[in-house]
Amino acid sequence: MNDIATYIIFFGLSTMAILSAIAIVTRRNLFHAAMFLGFLMLVVAGFYFLLDADLVGMMQVFVYVGGVIVVLLFGIMLTSQMTNVRMVSAMKQKGFTFLAVTGFVALLISVFTKVNLSVSTATAPKDTTSLVGKLFMTNYILPFEVMSVLLLAALIGAIVIARQEVKQ
Amino acid sequence: MLSSAQLIEFANNNGIPLWALNASIALVMAIVVFAICGLGVIVFVYMERKVSADFQLRWGPMHVGWHGTLQLIADALKLFSKEDVFPRNADPWVFRLAPIFMFLPAFISLMVMPIGPGIVIQDLNVGLLYILAITSISVAGIVMAGFGSYNKFAVIGSLRSAAQMVSYEVPRALSIIGVVMIAGSGKLSSIVGAQHIWYAILQPIGFVVFFVSSLAETNRAPFDLPETEAELVNGYYNEYSGMRFMFFLFAEYIALMSASALTVVLFLGGWHGPGPEFLGPIWFLVKLFAVIYVIMWIRWTLPRFRIDQVMDLGWKVLLPLALLNIFITGIIMLVI
Numbered sequence: 001m002n003d004i005a006t007y008i009i010f011f012g013l014s015t016m017a018i019l020s021a022i023a024i025v026t027r028r029n030l031f032h033a034a035m036f037l038g039f040l041m042l043v044v045a046g047f048y049f050l051l052d053a054d055l056v057g058m059m060q061v062f063v064y065v066g067g068v069i070v071v072l073l074f075g076i077m078l079t080s081q082m083t084n085v086r087m088v089s090a091m092k093q094k095g096f097t098f099l100a101v102t103g104f105v106a107l108l109i110s111v112f113t114k115v116n117l118s119v120s121t122a123t124a125p126k127d128t129t130s131l132v133g134k135l136f137m138t139n140y141i142l143p144f145e146v147m148s149v150l151l152l153a154a155l156i157g158a159i160v161i162a163r164q165e166v167k168q
Numbered sequence: 169m170l171s172s173a174q175l176i177e178f179a180n181n182n183g184i185p186l187w188a189l190n191a192s193i194a195l196v197m198a199i200v201v202f203a204i205c206g207l208g209v210i211v212f213v214y215m216e217r218k219v220s221a222d223f224q225l226r227w228g229p230m231h232v233g234w235h236g237t238l239q240l241i242a243d244a245l246k247l248f249s250k251e252d253v254f255p256r257n258a259d260p261w262v263f264r265l266a267p268i269f270m271f272l273p274a275f276i277s278l279m280v281m282p283i284g285p286g287i288v289i290q291d292l293n294v295g296l297l298y299i300l301a302i303t304s305i306s307v308a309g310i311v312m313a314g315f316g317s318y319n320k321f322a323v324i325g326s327l328r329s330a331a332q333m334v335s336y337e338v339p340r341a342l343s344i345i346g347v348v349m350i351a352g353s354g355k356l357s358s359i360v361g362a363q364h365i366w367y368a369i370l371q372p373i374g375f376v377v378f379f380v381s382s383l384a385e386t387n388r389a390p391f392d393l394p395e396t397e398a399e400l401v402n403g404y405y406n407e408y409s410g411m412r413f414m415f416f417l418f419a420e421y422i423a424l425m426s427a428s429a430l431t432v433v434l435f436l437g438g439w440h441g442p443g444p445e446f447l448g449p450i451w452f453l454v455k456l457f458a459v460i461y462v463i464m465w466i467r468w469t470l471p472r473f474r475i476d477q478v479m480d481l482g483w484k485v486l487l488p489l490a491l492l493n494i495f496i497t498g499i500i501m502l503v504i
Contacts, residue, residue, distance in 0.1 A: 031259070031262065031315055032262070035262070035308075035312070054293060055294055055297070058294045058298055058301050059297075061301040061302070061305070062300060062304060065301075065304070065308070066304025066307070066337070067304070067334075070304070070311065071334070074311075074327070074330055074331075077314075077315060077330075126293075127293055129293055129294055155487075158483070159483055159487075
């Protein structure tokens with residue numbers, strides 16, 4: 001891939017990401033907002049692929065689009081107005097939202113002005129999957145194991161909750 | 169295959185830039201795969217009708233063409249010429265986009281299938297993860313179809329389907345881990361290359377779990393709860409008609425094809441078979457049709473489950489079995 005094509009893809013993805021991010025907050029229809037969020041997640045995965053980080057990109061699609069967005073849509077559909085297509089957000093808590101967003105933007109600006117972002121000139125490794133696997137099993141074994149125990153507990157918890165419902 | 173040496177040399181000699189070459193190859197491949205999909209769907213629908221007829225001691229389609237071979241073209245023409253009914257209260261964008269979201273994941277998951285030694289469109293290092301990730305997007309298509317139609321049956325159908333697909337994704341992904349452990353790769357072509365004995369023999373538990381959850385993922389009977397015609401009047405595609413309805417049918421059969429192809433690649437030895445190497449794609453096709461025949465056989469012999477039975481099977485039987493499979497595989501690999 002030469003530079004011009006990379007630039008075109010990068011700016012195309014960035015435009016799509018920004019437009020869909022704006023669409024998420026401006027759509028009053030919750031279902032549409034969730035769909036745009038899913039699209040944004042796919043575009044972010046596209047950035048990872050552009051950087052040759054195939055494993056991270058796949059995980060982005062797998063976890064965020066296939067998992068989080070579906071659960072989000074599920075949550076929207078399980079609310080009391082589930083068959084109402086034109087369900088809109090009530091826009092409560094406006095003040096808090098503006099406060100939180102302003103604070104977050106200020107934090108981001110302070111971070112980006114202070115940090116000196118450097119571009120690495122090293123070529124991207126070819127087989128990222130085995131690299132990540134090796135790092136998980138050597139340098140980061142403790143966090144990895146803690147995480148897996150946590151996920152296993154969540155899995156067992158889900159089964160236990162499902163079982164209690166059957167008993168009633 | 170996207171960057172084979174001769175093509176690059178040809179591009180260099182004729183002054184074609186590399187990105188243009190890649191883009192045109194990608195376009196050609198997309199069209200080729202689309203044509204294969206179209207042909208495949210015609211064959212599968214005909215096969216489904218004949219298999220079902222055989223199981224019910226009927227003849228099946230017999231009148232249009234020799235033994236009803238042209239029946240499908242007649243049906244397609246009928247669906248094309250039908251009025252495109254649009255529900256008044258439906259969400260226009262979501263309603264229109266849903267069939268595409270159903271179709272695309274199944275379609276692009278075919279791009280990494282190795283059908284012969286070295287015959288693969290894009291051999292990704294993370295091919296297996298790619299397929300798992302891409303197929304999980306089709307849940308969004310079903311939810312969109314259900315929600316966009318503004319119909320209570322469609323909403324219930326899509327809710328059921330989302331619940332079913334999300335819960336069967338877990339055992340499906342876990343059952344593959346045994347295969348990845350033995351083959352030592354997530355690349356589909358190296359998994360087939362390492363498969364001198366079929367992984368269905370080395371991984372019997374994993375194979376059964378994978379096959380059952382693949383049936384549930386593609387919404388095939390006995391797991392076709394999202395579209396139960398008796399209680400939900402075809403579930404999430406209840407409001408669709410004509411062309412759009414055909415697109416759902418198309419998407420469903422391509423999902424069936426890609427799930428069967430993945431079964432062949434992971435557990436049934438892919439292109440391996442007796443005879444010289446160039447027979448690989450033929451062996452692949454033979455195995456593919458055998459798997460599809462078994463899936464149709466299951467559909468026309470088993471009654472449909474209840475939704476709570478489906479959930480119980482997924483979480484209480486298949487998930488522990490898949491975990492057990494990983495455990496056993498790990499111990500055996502440690503001992504050997």
